[in-house]
Amino acid sequence: MFKKKDQTKKIMQDPISNEQIRIIRTNLESISEGKSAIFMVTSTSEDGEKSIISSKLAISFVEQGKSVLLVDANIRNPSLHHWFQMQNQSGFTNVIVNEDEIKLHIRETYVPGLFILPTGPIPLNSSEIWVTNKIIELVRNCESEFDVVIFEAAPYLTAADSQVLASQCDGVILVIKENKTKKEELLKTKENLERTNNKIFGVIYQTG
Structure with a gap:
């Protein structure tokens, strides 16, 4: 198992462009x-x-002195707990389902x-999960406790999950993968987000 500091280093040294991350963080801070x-x-x-x-x-925002909550809302393929060894x-x-207090299930990281x-x-x-009023209540509870809340969601075109969640967020970060993301799918996602008045805050382009 990785030591805590080694795991943070592993995340931050991943080849995905740190410059793209910084640009998006700056855009979000100004918004x-x-x-x-x-x-x-x-x-x-x-999923990419x-x-x-x-x-x-999330770590980039923390380095700027923000308190950050990272929510794994990708119920079809959860993975954040692996990265943070929990x-x-x-x-x-x-x-959502049991209407538990959010603080009972939030976990501190290293x-x-x-x-x-x-x-x-x-x-x-x-369908018990993606009920609009329950998502609204969750978002309100999150934003009352944290400076930044990041929801990782399922791929937008494969599940209504992301579409329900997007409507309760300030905006969306869209991830595209070189040689995998199809142009027509990207355009359809963009059109759907714009049609429902969801802002695209930035795009991360993954190579390799």
Whole structure:
């Protein structure tokens, strides 16, 4: 198992461009204007490496003195708990389905100022989760406690999950993968987001 400092180093030294991360962070800071920033990281139809991108963005904000909550809302393919070496026994789904207090399931990480809300157990009926008023309540609770809240979501075109969540966020970070993301899927995602008045705050382009 990695030592804590080694795991942070592993995340931050991943070949995904640190410059892209810094540019997006700067854009988000200018948009939030002192209030909590709530945004979602998604892709078109491939999961790609969203978890490492979400983690790097979160750590980047923490390095600027922000308190950050990283939420794994990708119930179809949860992975953030692996990066931060924690169990996925409870989390996001407990807060939504059981209406638990969010603080019962938030986990501290080895990065001071960064907290994780893992996915938690997946219910047999996922429609129990994506109920607008429940998502709204979750977002309100998150933004009252943290400067920045990052939701990692399922690929936008493959699940309605991301579309429900996007409508409650300030904007979206879109991840595209070289030689994998199809142009028509990218355009469709962009059109859908714009049609529902969801802002695209930035794009991360993954090579290799």
